[in-house]
Amino acid sequence: MLSRTASELYWMARYLERAESIARVLDVTNKLSMMPIRDGGDQDLQVPLNLTGTGQLYAAAYPELTMPNLVSFFALDNRNHSSIFSCLQMGWNNAHAVRGSLSSEVWECINATWIEMKLIRRQGIGSVGADAFFDWVKERAHLFRGAMFGTLLRSDAMRFIRLGTLLERADGTARLLEVKNTLMEIDGDPVREYYRMDTLLRAVSAREAYHSIYKQPLSRETIAELMILRNEIPRSLLACVGDMVQQLELIGGGANQPRRLAHTLHAELRFSSMKDLNKIGLGVWLSAFLGQVNGIAESIHHTYLEAQ
Amino acid sequence: MLNINLSASPFFDEMLLAEGKHRGHYDAYWQWLQQADHQAVQRKREEAALLFHRVGITFNVYGDDDGAERLIPFDSVPRIIPAAEWAMLDRGIRQRVQALNAFLHDIYHQQHILKAGLIPAEQVLANDQYQPCMQGVDLHRDIYAHIVGVDMVRNSDGQYYVLEDNLRTPSGVSYMLENRKMMMRLYPELFARQRIAPVERYPSHLLQTLRESSPINDPTVVVLTPGRFNSAYFEHSFLAQQMGVELVESADLFVKDGAVFMRTTAGPCKVDVIYRRVDDAFLDPLAFRPDSMLGVPGLLSVYRAGNVVLANAIGTGVADDKSIYPYVPDMVRFYLQEEPILNNVPTWQCRHKNELSYVLANLEQMVVKEVHGAGGYGMLIGPTASKDELARFRALLLSRPQNYIAQNTLALSTCPTFVNDGLAPRHIDLRPFALSGAEIRLVPGGLTRVALAEGSLVVNSSQGGGTKDTWVLEDDLC
Numbered sequence: 001m002l003s004r005t006a007s008e009l010y011w012m013a014r015y016l017e018r019a020e021s022i023a024r025v026l027d028v029t030n031k032l033s034m035m036p037i038r039d040g041g042d043q044d045l046q047v048p049l050n051l052t053g054t055g056q057l058y059a060a061a062y063p064e065l066t067m068p069n070l071v072s073f074f075a076l077d078n079r080n081h082s083s084i085f086s087c088l089q090m091g092w093n094n095a096h097a098v099r100g101s102l103s104s105e106v107w108e109c110i111n112a113t114w115i116e117m118k119l120i121r122r123q124g125i126g127s128v129g130a131d132a133f134f135d136w137v138k139e140r141a142h143l144f145r146g147a148m149f150g151t152l153l154r155s156d157a158m159r160f161i162r163l164g165t166l167l168e169r170a171d172g173t174a175r176l177l178e179v180k181n182t183l184m185e186i187d188g189d190p191v192r193e194y195y196r197m198d199t200l201l202r203a204v205s206a207r208e209a210y211h212s213i214y215k216q217p218l219s220r221e222t223i224a225e226l227m228i229l230r231n232e233i234p235r236s237l238l239a240c241v242g243d244m245v246q247q248l249e250l251i252g253g254g255a256n257q258p259r260r261l262a263h264t265l266h267a268e269l270r271f272s273s274m275k276d277l278n279k280i281g282l283g284v285w286l287s288a289f290l291g292q293v294n295g296i297a298e299s300i301h302h303t304y305l306e307a308q
Numbered sequence: 309m310l311n312i313n314l315s316a317s318p319f320f321d322e323m324l325l326a327e328g329k330h331r332g333h334y335d336a337y338w339q340w341l342q343q344a345d346h347q348a349v350q351r352k353r354e355e356a357a358l359l360f361h362r363v364g365i366t367f368n369v370y371g372d373d374d375g376a377e378r379l380i381p382f383d384s385v386p387r388i389i390p391a392a393e394w395a396m397l398d399r400g401i402r403q404r405v406q407a408l409n410a411f412l413h414d415i416y417h418q419q420h421i422l423k424a425g426l427i428p429a430e431q432v433l434a435n436d437q438y439q440p441c442m443q444g445v446d447l448h449r450d451i452y453a454h455i456v457g458v459d460m461v462r463n464s465d466g467q468y469y470v471l472e473d474n475l476r477t478p479s480g481v482s483y484m485l486e487n488r489k490m491m492m493r494l495y496p497e498l499f500a501r502q503r504i505a506p507v508e509r510y511p512s513h514l515l516q517t518l519r520e521s522s523p524i525n526d527p528t529v530v531v532l533t534p535g536r537f538n539s540a541y542f543e544h545s546f547l548a549q550q551m552g553v554e555l556v557e558s559a560d561l562f563v564k565d566g567a568v569f570m571r572t573t574a575g576p577c578k579v580d581v582i583y584r585r586v587d588d589a590f591l592d593p594l595a596f597r598p599d600s601m602l603g604v605p606g607l608l609s610v611y612r613a614g615n616v617v618l619a620n621a622i623g624t625g626v627a628d629d630k631s632i633y634p635y636v637p638d639m640v641r642f643y644l645q646e647e648p649i650l651n652n653v654p655t656w657q658c659r660h661k662n663e664l665s666y667v668l669a670n671l672e673q674m675v676v677k678e679v680h681g682a683g684g685y686g687m688l689i690g691p692t693a694s695k696d697e698l699a700r701f702r703a704l705l706l707s708r709p710q711n712y713i714a715q716n717t718l719a720l721s722t723c724p725t726f727v728n729d730g731l732a733p734r735h736i737d738l739r740p741f742a743l744s745g746a747e748i749r750l751v752p753g754g755l756t757r758v759a760l761a762e763g764s765l766v767v768n769s770s771q772g773g774g775t776k777d778t779w780v781l782e783d784d785l786c
Contacts, residue, residue, distance in 0.1 A: 002554050003571045097536050099364070100545035100555045111364045156573060253574035304573040 013164030015091035023137035028199035170240035381774035400649035412452035439623030464719035503782035505752035511550035520745035527580035563606035752780035
């Protein structure tokens with residue numbers, strides 16, 4: 001397929017996935033902010049800013065760190081490139097440029113999402129409520145994926161969309177773990193600590209999965225294992241990288257570099273235990289992982305997406 | 309019950325007769341209309357607008373600052389053509405397209421028609437659209453215009469006239485297909501009442517035509533678009549998707565070793581047929597416009613060597629130029645030895661002194677068109693023009709008469725159209741699309757454009773026109 005088309009599809013998928021993960025993080029931050037936990041509030045509100053590296057931008061635009069301000073900054077603010085509005089806009093731009101390579105169902109889903117997004121922005125979040133808005137973003141993302149799996153030709157076009165989704169997802173999960181599991185000290189207040197971990201699981205839709213797999217109280221150790229080394233949840237690092245390997249194997253052409261990098265990373269995840277990771281230090285390991293994911297992304301760019 | 313607001317008018321109406329009755333081929337629709345609930349119809353109109361928006365069936369307007377995409381207004385009263393009438397139009401279009409292709413082949417080879425003195429040589433050879441680089445180039449099947457849109461109108465005398473031929477990059481076929489889809493979705497019951505000829509085969513006809521344009525066995529076909537900011541971008545991507553071929557921009561293509569390649573994720577891939585929706589001037593910066601950032605350097609040399617097919621060919625524009633239009637009936641007689649089935653609108657060429665003085669004397673009744681104009685921009689409609697406009701065109705005609713032709717203002721036929729308080733007649737035209745490959749293929753009907761403003765005769769979408777679904781009946785008995 002055309003390199004330009006592949007590139008637009010890949011980025012479309014990345015931006016849509018990014019919009020969804022921002023919505024997930026904001027959603028749980030919002031729920032956490034409503035709990036009667038004193039003192040730790042500010043630190044939790046910082047999480048979305050730390051994840052996206054937008055702390056300075058936020059501070060320049062808003063006088064106070066409050067939940068309503070955060071919602072407005074991450075939902076609708078077009079100055080914030082990580083806002084849901086900006087992500088959907090860029091995703092729509094990519095989709096529009098190659099709409100002929102999408103099935104009409106996938107295109108109409110993205111187009112309708114963007115039309116509704118513009119409407120919501122005009123009317124303000126107040127018109128629907130933050131909860132309903134985040135649910136809407138997740139619903140639109142589900143619809144996009146459903147339409148993609150249900151209607152798209154099993155060709156390279158689909159594989160580049162999948163790659164975009166998987167790379168973005170692996171990056172998102174790793175960052176979330178980094179921010180919540182390693183950068184934040186274990187809280188002295190067990191209630192606050194519990195809800196922090198609980199919301200971390202909910203942000204990746206893994207709360208029920210955790211209980212059915214571990215059948216024991218939440219701990220940072222087991223949560224990290226679930227989100228990194230277990231294949232059961234679709235947002236774990238092992239699952240993302242495993243799917244990435246599969247997609248890369250299916251893409252036509254003889255290029256090997258992206259495959260080699262993905263296979264190497266996959267083997268490491270597949271045959272490591274938490275003990276190995278802790279030996280290196282979870283924080284160090286996660287930032288190395290982010291570097292490797294970035295390396296795969298760069299290699300995909302260089303090999304397939306940039307016109308030769 | 310809908311309010312049908314038709315005053316006695318001098319125009320030919322496609323549905324209604326002067327004494328308040330309707331024409332026979334609208335029987336089934338008329339009966340449905342009598343029972344239709346106004347509010348339900350109004351709801352469906354809104355539903356249609358919403359759906360078109362969702363699907364993103366939009367066009368960009370040149371010079372529109374906010375770059376917003378607009379919908380082309382869709383009217384849900386169909387334009388119905390009886391089977392016998394279509395059979396005549398179909399024959400006439402095939403004949404005309406055949407003659408135009410013969411003419412193009414001739415003027416880039418032996419030039420028999422010029423030697424026979426039927427058309428003044430300088431009018432062809434000195435035309436801006438004539439491409440000397442095409443002289444002596446042999447094309448597969450001698451076809452130049454693979455895709456042609458013929459614009460037709462019906463006058464108050466009930467006869468059809470060809471207004472112009474579109475041989476460069478005619479657009480609008482996507483609206484024809486989407487309009488049909490929309491009508492079937494909104495009013496399925498109407499399609500049960502009578503047999504309406506399907507149009508859905510167009511994309512497969514188009515692909516077949518493009519494949520047949522190449523001597524290669526299994527050619528790789530692509531659609532070339534100027535990009536997503538082009539006014540017809542929706543159509544380009546729509547057709548590429550419907551045909552299952554790549555939609556490329558010029559930067560995706562390059563020339564190497566005498567062939568055209570596209571840049572793909574699996575490396576360079578050879579391209580054999582380019583359905584280009586890009587004007588001649590922007591195809592190859594080495595050959596046409598060195599200042600242009602668009603285009604594929606070296607494309608022309610590959611094309612001239614016969615290693616890639618362009619559809620339509622380079623240099624077809626000379627045959628749809630308004631200064632050549634008056635000669636099309638002569639082409640039919642000259643190349644096919646047949647009488648033309650379709651009539652031209654009587655046309656005055658202002659380059660002739662006596663014709664110019666007739667035009668100047670009757671300017672208030674005439675339509676004046678610039679010979680190289682397109683899109684309804686450089687024209688004067690005498691009956692509705694202001695004094696200033698008339699004076700401006702009078703001066704233009706006197707200073708550069710060779711740039712203009714003039715025609716009597718046709719009383720374009722009308723078709724009832726939904727307006728705020730019911731139905732009212734609005735002027736329409738018809739653009740059927742003909743595809744030339746191993747044979748000539750047409751789907752029944754075409755795109756009906758409608759001038760939505762009361763009394764307006766300009767149907768172009770860039771000037772506030774809308775579209776209707778066009779129904780050709782399978783038989784005239786119902």
